[in-house]
Amino acid sequence: MFKSVTNLKTSDCGDCPIQASAVCSRCEPDELEALERLKTYKTYAAGQTIIWAGDELQFVGSVVKGVATLSQTMEDGRRQMVGLLLPSDFVGRPGRQHAPFDVIAATEVTLCRFHKADFENLIKTSTAVASRLLEMMLDELDAAREWMLLLGRKTAREKIASLIVIIARRDKSLGPFEGNSRIQFDLPLSREAMADYLGLTLETVSRQISSLKRDGFIELTGKRHIAIPDFARLENETGDDTDGGMLA
């Protein structure tokens, strides 16, 4: 485990697993070289808080490996996840002094980090980074808006089905293409984290997962491993438009 971290520390951007879709994906060789000089890797244990809401924001960066969550907590303890950060996702808010939300490692997480000030200078000069960042933020905004529909209008069952579909899709698009093999993967989130994602209690999450399993939409191995025998049938349970959809 720590071995891979060490490898990452010495690896150059050419070997980077998220090269194709991260903020730096549009960079010219000379820009990459500049980034290379600025970057540092850091790995966080599962459960560790990477950034506290309200903290001074020292760095920004990309998730290289693992899954992190963005979340908000009310005084009385109610918590809502507001972002799910998978490999290649961007962490941090250039132009803001303080972090608006908690960033927590859901699994072991490796970040590729830049000092915020350095990065802010960079996006003033490098159109490649700035335009890619804008594009990524627009995508996140769209995702946040889909998520709002889920939170505001979907039933518990639809929420669970949606979450499983979302994770399955992102997993598939990142991993090696697996042809028509049956879809299966590990949930990177605990039941409680899923509840925080969906605006439910963990008991309701558990019940609905059991229900989807009873009805044959998913198969469970252990608590975390999920197999989807018929993806389209599960998509039907999400409440979303199945036929194509209009998001370009």
Add this chain to the structure above:
Amino acid sequence: MFKSVTNLKTSDCGDCPIQASAVCSRCEPDELEALERLKTYKTYAAGQTIIWAGDELQFVGSVVKGVATLSQTMEDGRRQMVGLLLPSDFVGRPGRQHAPFDVIAATEVTLCRFHKADFENLIKTSTAVASRLLEMMLDELDAAREWMLLLGRKTAREKIASLIVIIARRDKSLGPFEGNSRIQFDLPLSREAMADYLGLTLETVSRQISSLKRDGFIELTGKRHIAIPDFARLENETGDDTDGGMLA
């Protein structure tokens, strides 16, 4: 009414009411001149759909006057608002072919529009526009995430109180400064639109407004005009951290 629109058509950017905070707020004189040549104003009646989800996206622009909503509808009719566009807010998604959401005029709305292709060229060359747009999108993302907390975890009463506070704040920050005069304004949204914003039914919205009124947190004149005798006391009902808050 149409008079003011006509005025806008001939007005130059120097007279623009949203100049200070729109996408163009950082432009140099020569950039403004370029924008000036590209822009066209268009006014939409209250209730009119400005853009349909799935439509080819022809233009982008700024809200100059009025209030528009971004929303999503499920096949069975459930609807969730996912954006509230007030004067100076940006409309459209550079880099996307099709509109992901419906844009609907809640009141009469005037847009300052640019052909999408023109605008996309512009942000390739003008750092001023591109960086301001990035900043605005980051702010919208933060707002969307606050909204997610509201949708996922707040009670009906907290949701209503939050909405009133949000509208009061935005109203105040845009209009002329009114010193310590008691806060009052017109709700730009119908009960149904408020329900779509908050993930509630319109009946629940109505009941909670009545309840806040009964308890003296707000005063109603007609259906739409609201006065807030004690703003801090209303803020207490939102469930949010009142003491300062950490958002820089």
Add this chain to the structure above:
DNA sequence: CGTCGGCTTGATTGTGCTCAACCCGGGTGG
């Protein structure tokens, strides 16, 4: 073997939804 954390399942409660009646004000046509 016992404990502990994550998860499941059950019983009960309560908040917000559904269905339904009614109110109010403004616009229209007889």
Add this chain to the structure above:
DNA sequence: CCACCCGGGTTGAGCACAATCAAGCCGACG
């Protein structure tokens, strides 16, 4: 001018879905 209608809003009664409270399961780990 008044009667009517219509859309937006309010209020009420009953219900359902998810929350809460509570017990128990299972696997990992000391």
